[in-house]
Amino acid sequence: xxxxxxxxxxxxxxxxxxxxxxxxxxxxxxxxxxxxxxxxxxxxxxxxxxxxxxxxx
Ligand SMILES: [Zn+2]
Numbered sequence: 063x064x065x066x067x068x069x070x071x072x073x074x075x076x077x078x079x080x081x082x083x084x085x086x087x088x089x090x091x092x093x094x095x096x097x098x099x100x101x102x103x104x105x106x107x108x109x110x111x112x113x114x115x116x117x118x119x
Contacts, residue, residue, distance in 0.1 A: 088114040 083092045088110045099115035101108040110118070 084109065086111040086114055088118075 082095045084095055084098050085092050086098075087108055091111055093111040097112050098109055099112055101110060101115060101118060
């Protein structure tokens with residue numbers, strides 16, 4: 063690995079220390095942000111995991 067590549071790797075690690083997780087408002091499971099779905103037909107909008115969004119369909 064070159065010094066340049068190593069530097070780049072450190073930078074990436076700093077920007078993304080760990081995966082951001084949200085708690086599903088329906089099943090209370092912690093899921094990554096990319097698996098969260100906002101159900102806009104509820105007011106206030108419900109933020110749930112993909113599983114729950116499928117079940118609520
Ligand atoms: Zn859920």
